[in-house]
Amino acid sequence: MDELNWFLFVCLAVVALIAVLWRNYAPLLTATVLLLIILWRALSRNTVNRQRANAPFRQLKNAIVQRYKLNKLRFRDRKTHVYKVCPACHAVLRFKRRKGEKTVTCPYCQNTYTFVIRRKGEEDKA
Numbered sequence: 001m002d003e004l005n006w007f008l009f010v011c012l013a014v015v016a017l018i019a020v021l022w023r024n025y026a027p028l029l030t031a032t033v034l035l036l037i038i039l040w041r042a043l044s045r046n047t048v049n050r051q052r053a054n055a056p057f058r059q060l061k062n063a064i065v066q067r068y069k070l071n072k073l074r075f076r077d078r079k080t081h082v083y084k085v086c087p088a089c090h091a092v093l094r095f096k097r098r099k100g101e102k103t104v105t106c107p108y109c110q111n112t113y114t115f116v117i118r119r120k121g122e123e124d125k126a
Contacts, residue, residue, distance in 0.1 A: 001042055002050060004057045008038050082117055 001009075012034040019027040041050055070092060074083050082095050088111035095102065095117070103114045 002054045003061065004054045005038055005041050007057065007061075008034055008041075012038065084115055086111060087113055 012031055015027050015031045015034065019025055019031065041053075044050060070083075073094075077083075077094070080097055082097050084093050084095065085091070086093060086106040086109065089106060089109040091106060091108045093104070093106065095104070097117060099117055101114060101116050103112065105112045
């Protein structure tokens with residue numbers, strides 16, 4: 001059982017629960033198809049194909065988890081730090097919240113750029 005099979009199993013349980021709670025047995029066809037896919041993938045001896053099918057799912061799951069962790073850190077540090085995205089490599093960089101213009105060098109791509117930190121509610125004076 002790989003990560004994709006576990007995800008399909010959770011989907012199967014949710015669909016079956018919906019079918020039972022609503023007393024509508026139309027979603028059971030979907031649950032049956034999911035069960036057959038899970039069994040086919042679990043009993044398959046072609047591990048290369050299963051790994052190939054599991055790789056995009058793992059990438060998507062990891063991207064979602066990283067986005068959640070980044071948003072959690074941004075919320076935790078919202079009063080003390082600023083998060084900026086490097087325009088060259090799109091890495092997220094964290095800086096102390098100090099008003100003014102900053103010139104920084106990205107540690108990942110060595111690109112130098114300038115940005116301005118303003119206090120909340122302060123507008124551009126351009």
